[in-house]
Amino acid sequence: MAFVMAAAASAVGLGNLWRFPYLAAKYGGGIFLAVYAILAVTVGFALMTVEIAIGRRTKLSPPDAFRSVSRKWEFVGWLGMAVPTVILAYYNVIGGWIVKYLAFYARRLLCEESAAAAMDAGRAQAVFDGFVSGGSLQPFACGAVFAGCTAILVLLGVKRGIERSSKILMPLLLLLCVAVAAISLSQPGAGAGVKYYLKPDFAAVSWKTVVWALGQVFFSLSLAMGIMITYGSYMHRNESIPKCVLRIEFFDALVAVLAGLIVIPPVFAFLGEEGLKEQGPGLMFVALPVVFSRMTLFGFGIGDLAGLLFFALAFFAAVTSSVSVMETVVSSLRDRTGMRRTPAGLAVTAYMFALLLPVSMCYAKDGPMAGISISEMPLLDFMDFISNNIMMPVCAFCTCIFAGWAVGPGWIYAETRHGGTPLPFARAFAFMVKYAAPVAIIVIFAACILKELEVVSM
Numbered sequence: 001m002a003f004v005m006a007a008a009a010s011a012v013g014l015g016n017l018w019r020f021p022y023l024a025a026k027y028g029g030g031i032f033l034a035v036y037a038i039l040a041v042t043v044g045f046a047l048m049t050v051e052i053a054i055g056r057r058t059k060l061s062p063p064d065a066f067r068s069v070s071r072k073w074e075f076v077g078w079l080g081m082a083v084p085t086v087i088l089a090y091y092n093v094i095g096g097w098i099v100k101y102l103a104f105y106a107r108r109l110l111c112e113e114s115a116a117a118a119m120d121a122g123r124a125q126a127v128f129d130g131f132v133s134g135g136s137l138q139p140f141a142c143g144a145v146f147a148g149c150t151a152i153l154v155l156l157g158v159k160r161g162i163e164r165s166s167k168i169l170m171p172l173l174l175l176l177c178v179a180v181a182a183i184s185l186s187q188p189g190a191g192a193g194v195k196y197y198l199k200p201d202f203a204a205v206s207w208k209t210v211v212w213a214l215g216q217v218f219f220s221l222s223l224a225m226g227i228m229i230t231y232g233s234y235m236h237r238n239e240s241i242p243k244c245v246l247r248i249e250f251f252d253a254l255v256a257v258l259a260g261l262i263v264i265p266p267v268f269a270f271l272g273e274e275g276l277k278e279q280g281p282g283l284m285f286v287a288l289p290v291v292f293s294r295m296t297l298f299g300f301g302i303g304d305l306a307g308l309l310f311f312a313l314a315f316f317a318a319v320t321s322s323v324s325v326m327e328t329v330v331s332s333l334r335d336r337t338g339m340r341r342t343p344a345g346l347a348v349t350a351y352m353f354a355l356l357l358p359v360s361m362c363y364a365k366d367g368p369m370a371g372i373s374i375s376e377m378p379l380l381d382f383m384d385f386i387s388n389n390i391m392m393p394v395c396a397f398c399t400c401i402f403a404g405w406a407v408g409p410g411w412i413y414a415e416t417r418h419g420g421t422p423l424p425f426a427r428a429f430a431f432m433v434k435y436a437a438p439v440a441i442i443v444i445f446a447a448c449i450l451k452e453l454e455v456v457s458m
């Protein structure tokens, strides 16, 4: 159970909160949900099983796991370590933004004066812009708080830090999800938003529904980031991999669906379809604050409370994901060099802080670190692009080829035999790993590139 909680804690992240609802609203409502569910239990299931089995069979984190099988495939392991290394450099910055909003709502709630200040779109945008591009060191300071929390949990170790925190934070997160969804659904006009979210909309379905759903399945399940290999290496042989995978997927999808109920109905009711045009930071830090400021319950303004609860939820989701990213880098470093947890953890913490400064200031308008960009993308966007759109598809593809063709599905299958339930549908699984998953990954990769080249829109 501890393994399921820790892996689910990694899977439930910002992707569930700021991307899934947006994609569902845009690409077919109920149909998107159905497509997502089908892809999660087929291709997503296969790839997650592969990663966990590689980790558990070798008992090593990515670089050494692949190296222990064959030196020729070692590069896939390095890729599996490189992805979290890049993510680590910018995820703390986004975590810092959440810390800032958490503090912002706590202050509003405590000081009545500021609670009265309503938010319109212009003001919400100005607050966010003032924070990220104002040029003060605030984004760095908030990022440091977030990175510090991540580092403490990783330094405490797998049992005392990662497993224990996820055992506490995941149920709490679910509770918060239900509470905030209840507030959202109690708002006037919410019914129309629920309908908009869940009603199958055939007109909005296209090939993009499948492609973005699949991309979301991979991202949301923390695949192709070396994470599930690392967590798999800590998993006991007496646990059943297929059962655990299904539980992780269920928890992840549950939070994603609830997040849709939190976000879509009030945004739809207060801002209309227009309000759902943005995903990511635009949704979380601009549209939602506007929506929160208009929330009432029995005539009382409850926006600040809703905001506080929502950003607490986002904080838990983000910190447990970032812990899994850092743990993968620390564990890879330890396996490779034989270092102990504390020095390896401190080395990775130093790396995180060194990069936090330039990345957190990359949107600033002035100051010595202001506006650092690579090929016209702010540093943060560039790292996000490289890791999500280039490195992860390559890593996922190579992992499939490794499992399907180098060691063969039987190698994976044998590992799933330990712990009770062996993998059902062995032939279908082999087909998934050898053919369906690699082809699907190539299609996502191509779609991402075409989107970046602005040949297709998203």
Ligand code: PHE
Pocket (backbone or CB within 6 Å): 010, 011, 012, 013, 014, 015, 016, 087, 091, 219, 220, 221, 222, 321, 322, 324, 325
């Ligand atoms: N599954 C995570 C999410 O949905 C993905 C992720 C994990 C991203 C770890 C970054 C770090 O957000």
